[in-house]
Structure formats: structure tokens, C-alpha cells
Amino acid sequence: MIAANLVRSRVFANSYRDSVELMRIAAELEGRGGINRAGLVMATPANQGVLREAGLLDATAAAAGPNDLVVAVAAADEDAADGAIERAAALLQGADRDGARGGESRAFVPTTLGEAVGELPGANVCLISTPGTYATAEALKALKRGMHVFLFSDNVPLEDEIELKALAARKGLLLMGPDCGTAILDGVPLGFANAVRRGSVGLIGASGTGMQQVSCLVDRAGAGISQAIGVGGRDLDERVGGVMMLAALARLEADPATKVMVLISKPPAASVAARVLDAIRSIGTPVVVNFLGGDPAAVRAAGATPAATFEEAALAASGSRAAGLDPALVEAARAEGARLAPTQDAVRGLFSGGSLAGEAKLLLKAAHASFTVIDLGDDEYTVGRPHPMIDPRLRSEHIVAIGDDPAAAVLLLDIVLGTASHPDPAGALTPAIAEARARAAAAGRYLAVVASVCGTAADAQGLERQEAELHGAGAIVAPSNAQAAAVAATIVEGRRA
């Protein structure tokens, strides 16, 4: 951990910024090397008290008044402190320049669909991200206006989903969602999506991070994405009937840019899987199917190519051959395994992507490894919190705790880049990784760390930079989630009693 031995602050007199902007800047400062804590607040007595409790109140901040904005940091050294404060000043100045902040400025955001369409009359896709309670009404309005809907909202009742999708199907529209995490439509990313090149592979998925993983690996294999259509995690539930996956299949079949399709889902209901496979039989475009844990024989019988992992799906769709686990990774894994204490036999997966967690579980189970895999993006962990792909703090807490787990041999992580994700997800986790390893070392144990980065070089976070951060933290970095799971399994191979 970084010692909080130096506190610095700067006052921006009579400076007013909105809360989200201030919290975002504070989070960015805390992600910088050498910065332990950061706070950006109006210097009211209450906030000064909070700064004091946090060890962030120096004489400068204490002398500020309630209309002054204070930027305060606790840093390891002078350079880190000065750099962070300069960065904050630049960000605040940038907010001034682009005029995008200031509370009242939000008044310019349209508050109804009607206003939005008034601003952009040709719009044919509506992205809805309201609390679930209101999402149905907004989606109905959009569908009635003849717009496709990307429904990011969760907590939409199943009955509403059925009704919305029935209406969309009748009108020949797509209802992507609810709880739809990702889509790339005509090259435009919606929700969580990666900067992938355009190409001939069409994705349809009931699995957000699964689609991200496939799209990134397709990009890495040199191919590209024509369209990526998310259909919502419940689309292949028996009661919904896969109605949007079928609608998306028909759309991509008619899309001249799409030369091959990939279908991705968690295990679908048997009747729905049968319906989807029936539909595949009647289309001419080659289809790769990755229904996690699904039956490859049924897929083959439908004339499609089964893929057991997201990586296999991406490679099959790109016309590349699966090369298997890199021998260098196997060697590295065995070397890590040799450093473990006798008590250490378990893989501890801490995931931000639900589909990536699901894939890792399947692979670890197949390898007969002892493991626990937690999807920190699950509702159980996100009540009252942002998704871990946005805010890494909850995962950091869990990572540190792994350092005290005597059975933990491998910490297995996914890092998801792209739009809406944290600006430096790997960098945000490395202090926690270091702390976990330090705790394990203090107890006489070695903790191996294995990760994969779901992203591309063109993502804002930078694939190489993220992988370098992980290498710097002593992690083995695998090129895919499936390979990361395989490396983790290799490390603990033969250790299970």
C-alpha cells in the first residue's frame, strides 16, 4: 500500500462544479501512482470535517470557505501530490472549456423522447437507461414511433419484456434488452462496447461480456464486426421464446455486410434452443453457435458450427484456427504452481463480466479444479453500487481479502475495456493485487495472479497499457478469458486431494 505521508491541497475560489464531475476527478486522481486518497469538495465546515477524518485537511483546505472548491490529496511524495493537483486543475479547466458541466447545463438534455426526436428527427434507435420502473413506458413510446430500442435498464418485469418484444416483432423492430449491456450498430457502440474494426462477422448475443469478448477476439484475429445485436439475458428463456434472437437472425441474414454470424448465450431453454437451431437450418449464412454448456451435436445437426468457448467462436467466425494454450503460458503456469504452499489448491475468480465468469466456471469445472468464481456484476453485488466494470472498488476489497485466504492459490481476473468501462481498470486493481500478495507473503504463501483483458488497442484504455499494468503487478496475462481459466487450472493441476 502507498503510505499517506504527505497531504497537499489547492483552493479554487468561488468555483462551482457538479458532484458527478468532482467525484469522477477524485476517482481519477486516486487511480494515479503515488496517490492514496483524493477529495474534491466545496469547503463547507461539514466537508472540512470529513476531509479531516480522512487525513486530507491541511492548513490550506482548513482556511478555505464554503464557496471555495478544495482539491486535496494524500500522496506518497511531493511529485505525486503536485502531479495530481495539476491534473485536477487541468480537468477542471477542461470542464470550463467544454461547457459540459455546471449543474444547470444539464437542462439542455432532452427530458422526453418527443424532445429528443425533435432534436434529431431521423433517429431510428432509442437507447433507454431509466430506472426499470419507467423503462417499459419509454420503450413502448419508442416502439410506437417506429424506433428500435436498446434497453439498457434492468429490473424490467418479465411480463413487460414479453409484451414489448411481441410488439417489436409485430412492427419489425428490434427490442434489444432489457438489461442489454452491449451492441454495435453500423459501427456505433452502445452501452459497454469495444473499439473493433468493421467487417463481416455479425454477432447476436444474450450475453454482454460474451459478445465483447468475441468481438475483441474477432478484431484481434484480423476480422471485423458488421453488427453486434444484444437481445437481453432472458431472451432465450422459455417464456420469452428467443423472439429477438430470431428477429436478429432474420435481420443479419438480410444484411449484405454480414457473411458469418455468431450466436452467443448462456444455456438457453431446450425448447428455445430447438427453435433457434431450426431457424438456423433455413438460412444461408454460416452460423457459429456458442451456447455455454450447450450440446454441440445439436448445433452440428442444424448445420452450424459449435464453439465451446468465446475464443473458439471468434476464431471459427474469423476463419482462424484454434492454436490451443500457448506453451509459454503452460510453462509459466507450472512455475507458479511450484511456488505454492501445500494448503493452496483453489482458484479464486473475481469477475466483472457475468458471461466471462460463467465461461470460467465451466472451464474450471471441466478441468476438475477446486474453485470459486464470483460475478461481482451480479445484482447481489450491485444493489446501491455501480457495476464493477465502472467502479473497481468493490472488487479491490475482495481481491485484498483473497490475500488472507489460506486455500487461495490463484487469483483469476477479467479486465473489460471499452466504452462506459473504467478509464484504467487494470491500474485501478493493481494496488489491491499488490496488497493481496503482500498479505499472502506475510503468512508464508505465494499468490499467483492470472488475468485476461477483453479489449482492443483502439479502446481508450489501450489493450497494451492494461496488459502492461497487469504484468507489472506480477500477473500472468492470457490472451482470452478461456485461456486465463486454463492457465489457472494448470497452476493448481494435481493439487486437489
Added chain:
Amino acid sequence: MVSSPPIPATSVSDAVAPLLAAPHGAVHSVFPRAVNLAVDGRLLTLADVRAGRLPNGVALEDPPDFRALGLRAGDRADLGPEEIRLPSVGLAIDLSRARRWDPKLAALGGRADPGRLRPFASLGVASGFGPRAEDRWRGWHAIDALHRALGAGDLAAMLGAAGALVGRGPGFTPSGDDLLVGFSAVLTATGHPLARPFARGVAERARGATTDVAWAYLDHAARGEYAEHVGAVLRALLVGSDGDLAIAVGRALAWGATSGADALTGIAVAIGWVDGALLEAAA
């Protein structure tokens, strides 16, 4: 010298109309689509009408980006019943067709069905005390104390809890202040006997303890005056339909970065008591 065409004002709050008689004021703070003027020790806000009407506001039709124009804190403002002039940037606000608007929130009575609090369930996330804030900003212990004190009808305890929220949290109107505005709006709208003493006590405690902008809203709340988006939520909750409530909550959430969510959280905390239902979302 005023050189641009005048910006039409659509409404002027009754609460600040008398300030227009002062010949001069000074620019207090500048945002892209809003300007606060300091006039006789109070704040007058010139803001885009699409933000909704404010208790201290003059609502403007399609204002320019004041920051981009170079308007600065300290610049002079010339006031009058027909026009406000900002000579440093050559702007005039035409008040001649502005309607007067009364920001006083009537005591509506009525009770909200606890089930109608469901739309508020995720507000804790959007609030400035939510998870995007550092743990240290979370004022939930003070919010819980406020909730309990209201349940006990203990004004001193309510003011004690409110004191811990004044000026607390992120943003230029700290989240605690926004929450207190929402909370006191519920007391006002339901005709609670502690409504006025509570709001006045909060405003007294907040003077000098929070930002000028936040204090202005608390000061208006002490006079029973609230922003249009806050009043609309209360009317929908107490005497309106579910559709009214959905629209009102949506509009309130669009207010500011977290200010709308903070005010709604305050409403939810108070309504939770009004209906005898504990508010899970605030836990």
C-alpha cells in the same frame, strides 16, 4: 453597451420579483446556461426555462452559453422591472412578457401509498451520497437519524441530524442540502406541524455553513418556496396519478448532476415515515 438581441424571459418567481427593483447586482457564479446574480444579499438565478422554474429564478427562453460569452463573477448587472442587463457581455434579458410564478408549495394533505415509493428504490445510487461517492461522503447515518427523529416528532433531534447534513457531500449544492430541501418539501406539502420550524431551523444552521447557492434553496424552503420539479413530485405523490409521478420523478432526476436525486432521496426518507414504512433504499 448592449449589442445582442434581448433574451426573452418566460417567468419570474414571485419570491424574487421585488429584487428587480434594486438598481444593481453583481454576477455571483456563471454556468453554461445559467447565471446567479447577487442582489441585496440574496441570489437571483437566470436559467434556461427547460430546467424548470426555480424559487429564486427568472426563466429564460433559449439562453446563450454564458461562460463562453466570457461573463465572470463580479461583473455588474443592472436590474429593472422590464429588463436585466449584463453590460460586460452586452446582453439584456427582456422581462416584459415574463409571467409571474408563485413557488409556494401548498399544503395538499393526503397520504402517499407506500407502494408508490418503488420508483425511488434506486435513488441511493444516483444520489451524491451514493456509491460513486467515497464512503466518507455517505451521510446515511445522519439521514437515518433524521428519519427516526421525524418518526419521534422530535424537532431538536431533527435539526441535530439536519445539521450533520448541511454542507455535506459533493457538488456545488452539497448533497445534504439538496436532500434537506426534498425532506422539508414533504413536511410542507403534507401540512406537518413541524414543517416551518424545521425548515427555518435548517436555514439558520446553514447560513455560512454551506455554499451560497445551496443556502439560497434552503432559505426559500424556509419560506415554503420550492423549485417546480420538487413541487411536481409532491403533488404527484399526494394527489396525482402514477403517470404524473413517473413524469415528475423523471424531470426531477434530470435536475443537476445529483441534485435531483438527492432531493428525491430526501422526499423518500420523509414519505417513508409519513406512511409508516421504513425506507429500504436509504439503508
